[in-house]
Amino acid sequence: MSLKMLETLSRIQVLFFKLPEPVAEALQESLQGCNGCFHTVHELNELKQLLETTEYSLVLLGAESAASCDNDLRDLQAIINPEKCVLLVCPNGDAAVTVAEAAKFDVVQDVINLHDHQLLLERKCGLYLELLQRRLQAQEIQPQQLTRHDPVTGLVNVSLMRHFLLKAMARALRNDRRLAVLYIDLDDFHCINESFGLNGGNSLLKSVGQRIKNCIRIGDLVSRYQNDAFMVVLDEIRHDKDVEKVAQQIMGQLNTPHDLSGVPIISHASIGISFYPQGSIGIEGLIDQAIQAMRWVKLHGKNNLHVAGSEEQAGKGLKNKSFIH
Incomplete structure (x- = not known):
């Protein structure tokens, strides 16, 4: 034969x-x-x-x-x-x-x-x-695979995320739909690295990435954008309030303790949200709006979410900022 x-x-x-x-x-x-x-x-x-x-x-x-x-x-x-x-x-x-x-x-x-x-x-x-x-x-x-995915979390990298976002923006204009970008920055993450070392920090980042991924739909995308920050693209959204619900769900998941070597760790995060199309902004402006909204949260107590362009803080933040319980 x-x-x-x-x-x-x-x-x-x-x-x-x-x-x-x-x-x-x-x-x-x-x-x-x-x-x-x-x-x-x-x-x-x-x-x-x-x-x-x-x-x-x-x-x-x-x-x-x-x-x-x-x-x-x-x-x-x-x-x-x-x-x-x-x-x-x-x-x-x-x-x-x-x-x-x-x-x-x-x-x-x-x-x-x-x-x-x-x-x-x-x-x-x-x-x-x-x-x-x-x-x-x-x-x-x-x-x-390594060139397209973050080696720590296994999530797509920045390059692939930006490519996905550009295509989603084109679809939004063509189909008269909206999309949202969530910029999620962990609060006081340096304390994790100081207490548990690099391996402990990487374990937490991997856990955070998986929890965020579990909160979004098939067809949406999450990436580790840089260091201790993640970015989510919610494609073809129907109502802006749905985006805030997803952000609140992510916050709830992150506020549930992670297990690091037998120690329960809570990963608080500040989340900034921007929408497209909104004005004439392109991809850089869209991402920057989400980052600026995240920074607004950092300046107003952390562990919360904020929509770009709004004057009031969206949602109710948790007062407990400690990361070890």
């Missing part, structure tokens, strides 16, 4: 270590399109060099006897990284190598007898190559 060539196989090699030539040739033929990715190796040093020059490898070890297999596996144990390499033990002829014996070595993935299971070996090679391909793809995706 022919197996489909993997697109990234040029970065994945198949190494036949002490495998009989006819078996190696049959496998290479069954994996169509893989010319140049196969190597037949008889010396350990040569195998080691090949492992060091390719990201991922599938190694098939030919075993003429249980004793020789045991010796080879001891050598391979020292040079194979299980995260980067899949090792199959292939007993040949009367070599009595059991799965239990091979399992003593962490690097062994499977044991397949060459004489009895040639077709199974071909299928297993295909499956393990697909496994290595997925690992390679995951390795490539991770940096992309």
